[in-house]
Amino acid sequence: MENLIVLKDIVVKFDGEQVLNSINLEIRDKEFITLLGPSGCGKTTTLRIIGGFVEANEGDIFFDGVRINDVPPYKRQVNTVFQKYALFPHLNVFENIEFGLKIKKMPPKERSAKVKEMLELVGLKGFERRSIDQLSGGQQQRVAIARALVNRPRVLLLDEPLGALDLKLRKEMQTELKRIQQSTGITFIYVTHDQEEALTMSDRVVVMKSGNILQIGTPQDIYNEPINAFVADFIGESNIIPGIMRTDYHVEFAGNSFECVDTGFDPDQLVDVVVRPEDIKVVEADEGMISGVVKSVIFKGVHYEMLVEGAGEDWLIHSTVASEPGTLIGMNILPNDIHIMDREEEPVLSEQKEDGNED
Ligand SMILES: Nc1ncnc2c1ncn2[C@@H]1O[C@H](COP(=O)(O)OP(=O)(O)O)[C@@H](O)[C@H]1O
Ligand SMILES: [Mg+2]
Incomplete structure (x- = not known):
């Protein structure tokens, strides 16, 4: 795929x-x-740069190889769907979707065909004459999406478009959006603070923090190989434990030395050790590399979530079997499930920020 x-x-x-x-x-x-x-x-600022609603103080933006810094929003091949749908309340569904085409002075017959096509695409066939206030939140969002797509933009910008919907509807719309994106072949640039939403829908995820991009990758890359403890923690629940990388393949944490698969750190480098809750195996107390006392257990449907205190750390564990609070248990972690990361230093990011002002 080209840029x-x-x-x-x-x-x-x-x-x-x-x-x-x-x-x-x-x-x-x-x-x-x-x-x-x-x-x-x-996130929103980045989207607004692409839409042309915010001007960059420095840097360039290119569309299809052409610099577009000075191209106004309405001349960019980009449309936006906002969280607040901003539909016209006095127009019905059909007229809302048709609006942009009318402005373009497209003949009525052609307009009608395009609107019908869009209604079908977003699953609102038969709703043409409904007024906006007779629609549910999910249906209104579909109208907003149809309206943004009817002009066939090359790119659709979506800024937390499902934020106002309840969980079940959000899940439905996530699947819908993915289907619409695939069937139209339009580039979707989506903004969310919900990691699950990002992982479910995206071809690639861009993880941002404090005005910086920390990592870009497929959902699998980001989940399995987070670049630092912040990304690991933001992308899913994680145990983040301070450790020392003694040599290649050899890390110490929680008062124990562990075999791992990581290399290339300095001898005795201080690191963050990241372990996913589902990767901690619960065993008998005397069979574990770490032992700890169960503090709490919550049933989560597919697994139990246990909080365990051991070796001076709190451990979050997802397990299909539960241990009673107060029980002493053993915990094992396989080399493959130990992720070593440079210890993230907050000041570096803010230093970059200050440097940026100068150059
Ligand atoms: N028009 C504006 N004027 C001043 N500050 C703004 C404006 N828009 C955004 N900001 C600030 O810029 C930062 C980034 O905002 P935004 O891009 O909206 O973040 P996000 O969408 O990730 O929540 C925030 O600190 C916000 O307060
Ligand atoms: Mg925002």
């Missing part, structure tokens, strides 16, 4: 405060890419 949009060294400042720190991002044609990160990390 459709390229952001190069994009810096954005609001009131002197830098909110995007030299962002570099290549978005491929026809992909479903998601910007994921906590509130305030710069």
Whole structure:
């Protein structure tokens, strides 16, 4: 796949405060890419740069190889779907979707055909004459999506579009959006702070924090090989334990030495050891490399979630068998399930931020 949009060294400042720190991002044609990160990390600002609603203080943006820094939003081949759908309340479903085509002065017959096609695409056939206030939240969101797609943009920007829907509807719409993206071949750039949503729908995920991109990869890459403890923690629940990488394949943590599969760290380097809750095997107390006391157990449907205290750490464990609170248990971790990461140093990110102001 070719790059459709390229952001190069994009810096954005609001009131002197830098909110995007030299962002570099290549978005491929026809992909479903998601910007994921906590509130305030710069996701919406990045989207607005692409839509043309925010001007970069530094850097360039390219569309199909052409620099578009100075191209106004309405001339970009991009449409946006917002969390607040902003539908016209006095127009019915058909008229809402038709609106953009009317502005373009498309003949009525052609308009009607396009609107019908869109209604079918978003699963609202038969709803043409409904007024907006007779629709559920999910249906309104479908109208908003149809309206944004009817002009056949090359790119659709979606800023937390499912945020206002309840969980069941969100799940349904996630599947729908993926289907719509695949059947239209339009590039979707999606923003969310919900890691599960990002992992379910995306071809690639861009993890952001404090105006920086930390990692870009497929959902599998990001989940299995998070680049640091922040990403690991944000992407799924994790145990993050301080450790020392003694030599290649050999790490110490929780008062024990473990075999691992990692190499290339300095001798005796301080690291973060990341272990997923589902990767801790519960065994008899005397058979575990670590032992600990069960503090709490919660039934989660597919597994039990146990909090265990041992070797000076709290351990989150997902297990299909539960141990009673108060029990002493053993815990084992296989080399493959131990993920070693450079210990993340917060100050580095804010230093970068300050440097960015200068150059
Ligand atoms: N128009 C604006 N004026 C001043 N500050 C802004 C403006 N828009 C966003 N910000 C700030 O920029 C940072 C990034 O915001 P935003 O891109 O909306 O983050 P996200 O979408 O990831 O929650 C936040 O600290 C926010 O307060
Ligand atoms: Mg936002």
